[in-house]
Amino acid sequence: MDESYNTLADGRKGGKPHLAVTGAKLGEMTVDTSRGPAVVPAWLFTLEGYDSPLKQAAAVPPKLPQPPIKRASNVPGYPIDRLVKISADGRSVTVVALQGACDNSPHVGAWETPDSVVLSADVTGKKRDGVCTKQGKLQQVTVKLDRPIWDRVLLDAITGKPVAFKPLHGPSPSWS
Numbered sequence: 001m002d003e004s005y006n007t008l009a010d011g012r013k014g015g016k017p018h019l020a021v022t023g024a025k026l027g028e029m030t031v032d033t034s035r036g037p038a039v040v041p042a043w044l045f046t047l048e049g050y051d052s053p054l055k056q057a058a059a060v061p062p063k064l065p066q067p068p069i070k071r072a073s074n075v076p077g078y079p080i081d082r083l084v085k086i087s088a089d090g091r092s093v094t095v096v097a098l099q100g101a102c103d104n105s106p107h108v109g110a111w112e113t114p115d116s117v118v119l120s121a122d123v124t125g126k127k128r129d130g131v132c133t134k135q136g137k138l139q140q141v142t143v144k145l146d147r148p149i150w151d152r153v154l155l156d157a158i159t160g161k162p163v164a165f166k167p168l169h170g171p172s173p174s175w176s
Contacts, residue, residue, distance in 0.1 A: 020048035029055040032165050036086070069118060071160040077122035079158040080108070081138055082166040090148030095163060097121040097141050102132035108141045111157075117149060120157035 023046035030037050044053035078098040085094040099106040103123035111118040121141070154163040 019050075019054070021054075022046045022048050026058065027053075027055070029057065031057065032167070036165060069116075069155055069157070069160045072120075072157050077120055077158060078106070078136075080119050080121055080156040080163050083154060083163045084140065084165075084167055086149055090145075090150050092142050092144050093117075093119075093149060093154065094140055094142045095119060095121075096138045098136045098138055099123050100132065101135035101137060106139055106141055108143045110143050110145060112146055112152075114152075116153045116155050117145060118155045118157050119143065119163065 024043050025046075027042055027044040028039050029042035030039055032038075041058035042055045043058050044055055046053055081096040081098060083093060083095050087093070095108060097106040097108055098121065100123065106121050106123055108119050108121045111120070155161065156163050
């Protein structure tokens with residue numbers, strides 16, 4: 001419990017949270033993962049002046065492992081912003097990809113291995129010729145897979161990191 005409580009105080013002046021904790025009990029909370037929502041053990045801190053407890057994951061996650069691929073260099077395209085949906089049969093994933101304001105729709109290609117699916121986002125061409133601003137916009141793209149994603153990790157080719165699951169709308173995982 002002390003380690004979870006101390007994470008609340010990180011970065012606070014004097015090392016103490018600004019809320020008065022009057023009690024704590026073990027419970028659970030829902031967090032977003034790359035595979036969708038998961039229920040994890042949590043400390044439920046009772047706060048002075050609040051009816052609902054503050055939920056803090058009971059286990060502090062370790063440092064993330066190194067990605068199984070390296071960051072791409074000199075590769076055109078954009079990083080994948082997030083995963084928003086996996087189809088019921090696991091044969092397609094919907095991600096949010098960045099595109100330039102003057103670009104046509106983004107295209108997301110998939111390279112599949114037994115253990116991972118590497119996604120690479122680029123654009124199919126420009127909407128117009130001439131001067132264009134450097135604005136970017138996010139757009140959903142559905143990628144069809146040769147076989148279901150199931151237990152394979154979804155990776156971004158540009159960053160080399162796992163693509164995070166973040167639904168388009170919903171509560172923040174820390175307040176669920």
